[in-house]
Amino acid sequence: MQSATHSVTNQPPPLVSYDVYTADRALSEAVERHTPPDRHAAVHRELSALGTEAGSARAQEWGVLANANPPVLRTHDRYGNRVDEVDFHPAWHHLMERGVAAGLADAWSGEPGSGSHVRRAAAFQVWSQVEAGHGCPLSMTHAAVPALRREPELAAVWEPLLTSRTYDPGLDRPATAKAGAVAGMGMTEKQGGSDVRANTTRAEPVAESGMYALTGHKWFCSAPMSDAFLVLAQAPGGLTCFLLPRVLPDGDRNTFRIQRLKDKLGNRSNASSEVEFDGTTLAWRVGGEGRGVATIIEMVAATRLDCVLGSASLMRQSVAQAVHHAAHRSAFGGPLVDKPLMRNVLADLALESEAATALGLRLAAAYDAGESDFLRLAVPAAKYWVTKRCTPVAAEALECLGGNGYVEESGMPRLLREAPLNSIWEGSGNVQSLDVLRALQRSPAAVNAVLVELGQARGADHRLDAAIKELLTELADLDGIETRARRVAERLALVLQGSLLVRHAPPEVADAFCASRLGGDWGSAFGTLPYGLDLAAIVERARPV
Incomplete structure (x- = not known):
């Protein structure tokens, strides 16, 4: 019972029981923009249903429970037999x-021209707002398909399982006896990290054609409860990609020793592990010997796009919580959302979120259109910049809630802990920036594709035109360009975002973005947008309900 002196007032209601998809105007407009007209109604219904579930109290409780009860490693059963299993809370499942x-876990089975990658990208961004950790195995399962297609016989077996819409967990039978399968990956080793060519895991051919026995370790093996993994190992012909199943076709467990689960900053609902292969670990070659990087890069490219989408999802949820709080909380004589300085902060955060969403969905549309040249340059630039912006957005949004935001029950600390992950996973900032330079130097077609994209906005905003000109001038100066690689990647991502916003966003959004991110009238922290912009309209557009 409440005491006579205790009454709760001026506290915002929970942000619950709302449609996460339709409330996100930037996302829903991008989906409509990039989806064939005859698919608009069906895609909207599907995403709205998912958005309604994502905004439900039940789904939000699943997210809380999955993080409060992280996975537990069981190396042995009660009799002393080695099992190497990971137990998850029911909320995770x-x-x-x-x-x-x-x-x-699937955009590959859609009909050509159906916008399946855009639909899947939007769904990923919506559902990830409930809980980000389980997005890791979903992303890898989806991304494994293009790599496996290098081996048509393997793809014929595994692709229907990986693209299935039935979740069938457990290691009690071979994947081929299940209604669906989940895939993980293991590339890095402790002596090499991102330098996978330094890997020491060995792969020796065995009698069966295409099968090898692996000996070695993986320092980071994501989602060790998965049915199969794409891994890299040194075959006689060089670094090679392999498909490693947890359960062999005859039903026996493959040798897959989980040494421990990583104790991570965030992403705590998801299991990341260290694993070892002891020479009896069997795997099937994917692609030619010595072509490991070229093969698995298909998977990496797809997961890098999901890093962009995942960060955009975290940003959107952070902004939604901040705007919702400010709209319902009063201080100093009125609602927080009406205070000029708070409005500046919220509008600045909303711009970052909308720009990230617009770029992420444009990349997904490029997958649908087969724009491989555009993706070659745009994906690493977007992965670098969008994932880098996620952490400051989450931190500033948390501050909008004041002390309430620092309390675990608000959900904001979980968003903040999750925010740095995508900038590290699938190649950190330096790796992405250097990949941008490689594309600039080695792929004229990629450069041309990006210039064509930017050219569609020519003349729409003088600040964007000037920023593109400055970028081209910087690219013409090759002196010390590796030292400037992060700057190049940042500017490239910003002009791509600016190009999308001036063409597709409301004028107040495009104007504010160009004035701050491209025009130079911006401070070092959020809330420093220049005077004279329509901040109220930007904040209202970002309101979740």
Whole structure:
């Protein structure tokens, strides 16, 4: 019972029971922009249903429970037999089941021209706002398909399982006896990290054609409860990609020793592990010997796009919580959302979120259109910049809630802990920036594709035109360009975002973005947008309900 002196007033209601998709105007407009007209109604219904579930109290409770009860490693059963299993809270399985059913592990089975990658990208961004950790196995399962297509016989077996909309967990039978499968990956080793060519895991051919025995370790093996993994190992012909199943076709467990689970800053609902292969670990070659990087890069490219989408998802949820709080909280004589300085902060955060969403969905549309040249340069630039912006957005949004935001029950600390992950996963900032330089230097077609994209906005805003000109001038100066690689990647991502916003966003959004990010009238922290912009309209557009 409440005491006579205790009454709760001026506290915002929970942000719950709303449609995460339709409330996100930037996302829903991007989906409509990039989806064939005859698919608009069906895609909207599907995403709205998922958005309604994502905004429900039940789904939000799943997210809380999955993080409060992280996975537990069981190396042995009660009799002393080695089992190497990971136990998850039921909430994790609920999240996975709904994510798989929503097609988050598949955009490849859609009909050409159906906008399947855009639909899947939007669904990934919506459902990830419930809980980000389970997005890791969903992303890898989706991304494994293009790599496996290098081996048509393997793809014929595994692709229907990986693209299935049925979640069928457990290692009690071979994947071929299941209704669906989940994939993980293991590339890095402790002596090499991102330098996978330094890997020491060995792969020796065995009698069966295409099969090898692996000996070695993986320092980071994501989602060790998966049915199969794409891994890299040194075959006689050089670094090679392999498909490693947890359960062999005859039903026996493959040798897959989980040494420990990583104790991570965030992403705590998801299991990341160290694993060892002892010479009896069997795997099937994917692609030619010595072509490991070229093969698995298909998977890496797709997961890098998901890093962009995942960061955009975290940004959107952070901004939604901040705007919702400010709209319902009064201080100093009126609602926080009406205070000029708070409005500046919220509008600045909203711009960052909308720009990230617009760029992420444009990349997904490029997958649908087969724009490989554009993706070659745009994906690493977007992965560098969008994932880098996620952490400051989450931190500033948390501050908008004041002390309430620093309390675990608000959910904001979980968003903040999650925010740095995507800038590290699938290649950190330096790796992405150097990849941008490689594309600039080695792929004229990629450069031309990006210039064509930017050219569609020519003359729409003088600040954007000037920023593109400055970028081209910088690219013409090769002196010390590796030292400037991060600057180049940042400017490239910003002009791509600016180009999209001046063409597709409301004028007040495009004007504010160009004035701050491209025009130079911006401070070092959020809330420093220049005077004279329509900040109220920007904040209203970002309101979740």
